[in-house]
Amino acid sequence: MTLQRSLVLIKPDGVQRGLSGEIIKRIEQTGLKIIAIKMVWVDKNFAKNHYFDVGARHGEKVLKSLVDYLTEGPVIAICFEGVDTIAVIRKIAGSTYPNEALPGTIRGDFAHISKNYANTNDRKVGNLIHASANEEDAQKELKLWFSIDEMHSYKRSDENHLI
Ligand code: IDP
Ligand code: MG
Numbered sequence: 001m002t003l004q005r006s007l008v009l010i011k012p013d014g015v016q017r018g019l020s021g022e023i024i025k026r027i028e029q030t031g032l033k034i035i036a037i038k039m040v041w042v043d044k045n046f047a048k049n050h051y052f053d054v055g056a057r058h059g060e061k062v063l064k065s066l067v068d069y070l071t072e073g074p075v076i077a078i079c080f081e082g083v084d085t086i087a088v089i090r091k092i093a094g095s096t097y098p099n100e101a102l103p104g105t106i107r108g109d110f111a112h113i114s115k116n117y118a119n120t121n122d123r124k125v126g127n128l129i130h131a132s133a134n135e136e137d138a139q140k141e142l143k144l145w146f147s148i149d150e151m152h153s154y155k156r157s158d159e160n161h162l163i
Contacts, residue, residue: 003163004085005035007141009130012073013111015039020076023106023129026092027080031162036079036151047071049144050130061119069124077145083163086138089131098127 008027010020028034042050047070048063055063080089094105097115101108107127118125132138142151156162 003081003083004135004138005079005081005142006085006089006132006138007130007145008078008080008089008132009070010076010078011070011126011128011130012075013069013124013126014128015076016073017110017128019110019128022110024076024078026106027078027089030082030088030092031156031158032080032082032085032088033156033159034078035081035153036146037076038146038150039074039076040145041074042071044068044071046144050141052140065118065122065124069126079142079146079151086132086134090133093127093129093131096127097125101127 008023010023014020014023024034044067047067050070051063051066054066082088092106094101094107096107097113098107098111099114099117101111103109106129111127113123113126115125117123132141
C-alpha cells in the first residue's frame with residue numbers, strides 16, 4: 001500500500017487567532033493521520049528555504065512579504081499521511097487568495113483578503129495554512145521541517161474503515 005505524506009503549516013495568523021484546533025480538526029476528521037507535529041518559530045533564512053520557489057513564481061516583493069509573514073510568530077508544523085493526502089489537504093485549505101476560496105474551506109471560512117488588496121496596501125495574504133503542492137515539494141519540505149525520529153508510525157483505531 002503506497003501512502004502519501006504532506007506538510008501542513010498553521011501559519012502565525014492561524015496560531016495567533018486560536019484556529020489551530022479548528023484547522024487540525026478539519027484535516028484529521030477526514031481520516032488523514034498525524035505522524036509528526038511541533039511548534040516552531042523559524043527565522044528568515046529558514047522561511048526562504050521553505051519557500052524556495054516563491055521568488056521565481058511570484059516575484060521578490062511577494063517573497064519578502066511571505067518571509068515576514070511566516071516569521072511573525074510560531075507556526076505549527078504537521079506531517080499528515082494517507083491516501084491522496086496532498087490533494088485532499090489542498091481541497092480542504094481552499095484557493096490561495098481567501099476572497100476566492102470557497103465556503104467550507106479553511107481559507108474561505110476564516111479569511112477574506114484579496115491578492116489585489118494585499119499588494120496595493122502592503123499587507124500579507126494571510127491565509128492561515130501552508131499545504132505541500134505536490135509530491136516533490138512535500139518530500140523536500142518534510143526533510144526541512146522534520147527529522148526521521150520526529151516521524152511516528154502507529155495505527156489509527158478507525159484505519160480499517162479508511163484505507
Ligand atoms: P499556496 O500557499 O496556495 O500554495 P503559493 O502560490 O505557493 O500558494 O504562495 C505561497 C504563499 O505566498 C501564499 O499562501 C500566500 O500567503 C503568499 N502569496 C501568494 N501570492 C501573494 C501575493 O500576490 N502577495 C502577497 N503574498 C502572496
Ligand atoms: Mg505553495
